[in-house]
Amino acid sequence: MEKIVLIDCEDSAGLIYKISKIFFENGLNIEKNDEFVEKEKNRFFMRTEISGEADFDLVEKLLRRDLPKDANLRIVEKNKKKKMLLFATKESHCLGDILIRYHSGEMDADILGVVANHDTLRPLVEKFELPFYHLPAEGISREEHEAKVIELAKSLSPDLLVLAKYMRILTPNFVSHFEGKIVNIHHSFLPAFIGANPYKQAYERGVKIIGATAHFVNNNLDEGPIIAQDIVKVDHSYGWEEMRNLGRDVEKIVLAKAIKLALEERIFVYDNKTVIF
Amino acid sequence: MEKIVLIDCEDSAGLIYKISKIFFENGLNIEKNDEFVEKEKNRFFMRTEISGEADFDLVEKLLRRDLPKDANLRIVEKNKKKKMLLFATKESHCLGDILIRYHSGEMDADILGVVANHDTLRPLVEKFELPFYHLPAEGISREEHEAKVIELAKSLSPDLLVLAKYMRILTPNFVSHFEGKIVNIHHSFLPAFIGANPYKQAYERGVKIIGATAHFVNNNLDEGPIIAQDIVKVDHSYGWEEMRNLGRDVEKIVLAKAIKLALEERIFVYDNKTVIF
Amino acid sequence: MEKIVLIDCEDSAGLIYKISKIFFENGLNIEKNDEFVEKEKNRFFMRTEISGEADFDLVEKLLRRDLPKDANLRIVEKNKKKKMLLFATKESHCLGDILIRYHSGEMDADILGVVANHDTLRPLVEKFELPFYHLPAEGISREEHEAKVIELAKSLSPDLLVLAKYMRILTPNFVSHFEGKIVNIHHSFLPAFIGANPYKQAYERGVKIIGATAHFVNNNLDEGPIIAQDIVKVDHSYGWEEMRNLGRDVEKIVLAKAIKLALEERIFVYDNKTVIF
Amino acid sequence: MEKIVLIDCEDSAGLIYKISKIFFENGLNIEKNDEFVEKEKNRFFMRTEISGEADFDLVEKLLRRDLPKDANLRIVEKNKKKKMLLFATKESHCLGDILIRYHSGEMDADILGVVANHDTLRPLVEKFELPFYHLPAEGISREEHEAKVIELAKSLSPDLLVLAKYMRILTPNFVSHFEGKIVNIHHSFLPAFIGANPYKQAYERGVKIIGATAHFVNNNLDEGPIIAQDIVKVDHSYGWEEMRNLGRDVEKIVLAKAIKLALEERIFVYDNKTVIF
Numbered sequence A, B, C, D: 001m002e003k004i005v006l007i008d009c010e011d012s013a014g015l016i017y018k019i020s021k022i023f024f025e026n027g028l029n030i031e032k033n034d035e036f037v038e039k040e041k042n043r044f045f046m047r048t049e050i051s052g053e054a055d056f057d058l059v060e061k062l063l064r065r066d067l068p069k070d071a072n073l074r075i076v077e078k079n080k081k082k083k084m085l086l087f088a089t090k091e092s093h094c095l096g097d098i099l100i101r102y103h104s105g106e107m108d109a110d111i112l113g114v115v116a117n118h119d120t121l122r123p124l125v126e127k128f129e130l131p132f133y134h135l136p137a138e139g140i141s142r143e144e145h146e147a148k149v150i151e152l153a154k155s156l157s158p159d160l161l162v163l164a165k166y167m168r169i170l171t172p173n174f175v176s177h178f179e180g181k182i183v184n185i186h187h188s189f190l191p192a193f194i195g196a197n198p199y200k201q202a203y204e205r206g207v208k209i210i211g212a213t214a215h216f217v218n219n220n221l222d223e224g225p226i227i228a229q230d231i232v233k234v235d236h237s238y239g240w241e242e243m244r245n246l247g248r249d250v251e252k253i254v255l256a257k258a259i260k261l262a263l264e265e266r267i268f269v270y271d272n273k274t275v276i277f
Helices: A015-025 A056-066 A093-104 A122-127 A142-156 A172-177 A198-205 A240-263 B015-025 B056-066 B093-104 B122-127 B142-156 B172-177 B198-205 B240-263 C015-025 C056-066 C093-104 C122-127 C142-156 C172-177 C198-205 C240-263 D015-025 D056-066 D093-104 D122-127 D142-156 D172-177 D198-205 D240-263
Strands: A002-010 A029-038 A043-051 A072-077 A082-088 A109-116 A132-134 A160-163 A182-189 A209-216 A226-233 A267-270 A273-276 B002-010 B029-038 B043-051 B072-077 B082-088 B109-116 B132-134 B160-163 B182-189 B209-216 B226-233 B267-270 B273-276 C002-010 C029-038 C043-051 C072-077 C082-088 C109-116 C132-134 C160-163 C182-189 C209-216 C226-233 C267-270 C273-276 D002-010 D029-038 D043-051 D072-077 D082-088 D109-116 D132-134 D160-163 D182-189 D209-216 D226-233 D267-270 D273-276
Touching (some): A002 A056, A015 A029, A015 A043, A015 D029, A043 A267, A082 A240, A093 A122, A122 A132, A142 A172, A182 A240, A198 A240, A209 A240, A226 A273, A240 C240, B002 B015, B002 B056, B015 B043, B015 C015, B029 C015, B093 B122, B142 B172, B160 B240, B182 B198, B182 B240, B240 D240, C002 C056, C015 C029, C015 C043, C043 C267, C082 C093, C082 C142, C082 C240, C093 C109, C109 C142, C209 C240, C209 D226, C226 C240, C226 C273, D002 D056, D002 D267, D015 D056, D093 D109, D093 D122, D109 D122, D142 D172, D209 D240, D226 D240
Parallel strands (some): B109 B132, C082 C160, C109 C132, D082 D160, D109 D132, D160 D182
Antiparallel strands (some): A002 A072, B182 B209, C002 C072, C029 C043, C267 C273
16 A cells, blocks of 8 residues: 655654654555755655555554644545546637646546636537536626636535636635645746736747746735746747747646646645645 | 948838848848848848948948938948946856856957956956956945946946946936946846845745846836846755855856847847847 | 748859849738858758739749759748648657647648557547548558558648657658658657667666657658757656656657648758758 | 765665664754665665764764665765866866856865866966866877876875866776766767767757766766756757857856765766766
């Protein structure tokens, strides 16, 4: 049996010794181990893949006994597929990339379906025999629309919510229902552009680099903990549509990377930043 | 004799024909030619390296006759060394990189000297037998200090002013004396950070990419036309000093690239963005 | 009417003048123009997008009259969709990426279908309502198999043949039927690895970078003119399957880029290298 | 007191427990810890930064008692400056970059001097008040020349030998005297080019990427364990001298990175590949 043990807590002397002792005395092998101490905040992070037969309730109790009171501790099964709910609007580049990876077996998750505020992407989603939930936002208030989305999402019990170019702003209420489970992708540039059509703004500013950032969503819009980033170089000869198309390629690759990290339980979030093993 | 002809003007039919006709009829060969039309602004940019013996006053008159009234036209000698004045404060990474390139002959320019508001870098500069002008800013007003810097700079008649981590903010007055001749380097991140110690801010935000932007200085501080940008990837394990050290490597390479482009007369500036051939 | 004029020939004085004169005198506007002179081979390359109503037969005759005898000249319609035939084997990452781009309208071409030596990818291809041609190679000679593929491909008259991880080696005979029309993608590393499972070799060598190269296929296997390349960084913690997965992401992005360049008629091939505008 | 403990050995159950137990029971704090298990070779790697007062002879004896017989174990002082001997020929880009970093205090090592087979770089080195050892190779056999270099190098007892574009091939005899201590930088391309003027070869092949590799030197020339690699993109418009200049920038940055990793004792070598923490 393979498990992943995730610990973060205040740093103190002997933590690795105490934790590895419990694994050793319970007949568990460490297959892969990563630690990090954030010195400025005196915070310890440890992610350990262990194998072996053991009473994992006991292991958890022993860990809790020996770890600081404030410790976050999770023990998850390594090979259990996670359930993923996708959100989209009209653009297909991120969604299509996820579907192809899912179809080939590269993306090791169950996809519960796709929630969209427009019907545009239904034909694409249905090609892959996945449920498409069209929840239009027209004619109702933001709160009414979001209540429907929350109700649907809660009924499906996703482990991960992926905003694959979902062009609706989520309220704090939405976020509070799925704390730490929502991954978003957004463009990012040097310098940064806010508002409508950022690629046009970037074009007009004459940037030489465009990029994308995948991050967890918290109540600080587009400012949640960063999971992955990448960029591509451009020059004056790129029109803004070309920049957008290149940006889409970066967005899909960065989002796929972030999803993989989340599915493999490699990400810790602390104080609005990530530690990724 | 080799010349570089730089033209930018409103676009209209037949420009390339009219220009190349003048070159042809005056016995000039086109060695290298680049054009670009910015469609949204209907602006034509052309940079041509020509060789041959001709009456260049006549060539210029003919070009002015056939180009639109608003055309910007410059004809410069290709192999004439430019005079460069460097500005620095305390950090040596950009300045040192320029000095090594200068020493090896890779940087094809004459360096007039280094202006600094601190005396820290004098030993480094004097190793390379270059004048070091220490103009301290302590105890005098910003205006008084800048007046001294302007006086010195004007007396040296530089073609290019390179701010190699010069940590003083230039006033519009300074900029107006050297319009389009000042190249600066600054850090840039995704997302962007403003204010003191940006690397510490970036560390605290948990960015995965740090970068640098070289740009011309205009009166919109750190917002002038972008010449070159690059980035390097980081992760949670990089402390802010390590991010800063990596950032310095990016800064020096990007600044050197921008200087090279400026020395080779490859950059057009129009409406706060660059066209670079 | 918009056309693209593609010229490459021995360089000589006045070429741009002579060519732009013909455009001007026939009422054609230059929308976009790129030239390059390869000095070591004294070769001139020019790609011009022109608009306007003209007798293009006459324009072509005039160009041929004024260009050197050895000139390669092509005048193609700018907005005519090209016909693309895809080749694959079992891996879906490149093919899937092309299909998603095709479905969204981003890939501006008609796809004639997918030729494959295995039946694995049929379900994926048929989702997109495209013909899937399964031509198995088992039990027949290489020549017999290839004869069938050539017959099929010729019957479909493709403008571009894209090897989207088609794991069969093409013979010179095959290549001779579609000279300059076949684009391939292959892994490339620093240093390079040849033979089976290059990602495993790369893993065992401990490389820190993996990459991909898109190139035209000629009779020098995997050595045709390079169109596009990119890389991604790895470290010791990446197993070879992870390297392969990352390599697949690079492969699909690089192949898509090469296809776009080919569709837009931006590539010249000369002496086994490319000039790309 | 801060020490770095470096262990690599056959993997077995309980290693982390046994090692951290010894640290804990001897009053040593783990400041930073990294481990990696190379599954295919069943090899365990661990690098731990520890602090505290202890009898380190005893700690070492206890570790040797509890580790497998074949274990490699080293305990080094964290803040002790290493002694570095530089080798160069005529090119200054790598050497100059190292000297500037050394001058600014960024490169945390003592430089013993520069050994060169030409006298070209003497003025540069002497600017930085470092010994310059000119050992010409003309008129003597390879063996005689190398004997002189070995004699000099041994007399200086370097911890690290850095070949900063030293254009002489080292014999196995030379390497055997400084096993695991020699870092080299060489160009690397996609695909790779061997022999004289690789940048010219790369230009003629029309590559779109050029790169550099820093590696330890072993008896397999240019094939030692890779420490760091990076690349830069080029296109047809880059002449080979421009490619070489860009390549030099990559070379110097990659070499500096490799030196930093070596000075900080972050590199394990096993079976011709590196594990780097």
